[in-house]
Amino acid sequence: MRLHGPALLCLLTLSSAAVAADKPAATSLTKLYQSYENAGNSALSMAEYDTRVRFSAVVLDQTTSMDDTPILQATEAGEEAEYARLMGEDEAQSKKLGALKVGAKFTATCTVGFTSGTDYLSLKDCTVE
Numbered sequence: 001m002r003l004h005g006p007a008l009l010c011l012l013t014l015s016s017a018a019v020a021a022d023k024p025a026a027t028s029l030t031k032l033y034q035s036y037e038n039a040g041n042s043a044l045s046m047a048e049y050d051t052r053v054r055f056s057a058v059v060l061d062q063t064t065s066m067d068d069t070p071i072l073q074a075t076e077a078g079e080e081a082e083y084a085r086l087m088g089e090d091e092a093q094s095k096k097l098g099a100l101k102v103g104a105k106f107t108a109t110c111t112v113g114f115t116s117g118t119d120y121l122s123l124k125d126c127t128v129e
Contacts, residue, residue, distance in 0.1 A: 070098030
């Protein structure tokens with residue numbers, strides 16, 4: 001079967017769109033947090049909810065969940081307010097997050113998770129670069 005002009009162009013366009021859909025949206029933690037605040041502190045109302053986002057941030061503090069999973073508290077460089085809490089995609093990524101020291105700059109890709117009524121945004125399935 002041979003594809004001709006319009007059919008080939010259509011397949012190439014669909015293929016490019018699929019690749020673009022897999023690429024996380026680059027943003028800043030400040031913009032994500034502003035979107036969360038604009039949505040009434042409800043991630044469900046954010047355009048970014050349940051999508052992958054890539055951003056750079058600074059470690060504000062480290063804590064753990066009830067099952068000892070590392071949770072990284074993050075902010076923007078020069079800020080003191082907590083904007084997000086990050087959890088790793090898997091055990092290896094959780095260890096990477098847990099190894100980052102307070103004040104360390106990092107870049108991560110995460111999924112915007114469910115958050116409602118808190119002063120921070122929950123980011124899950126994070127991978128640290």
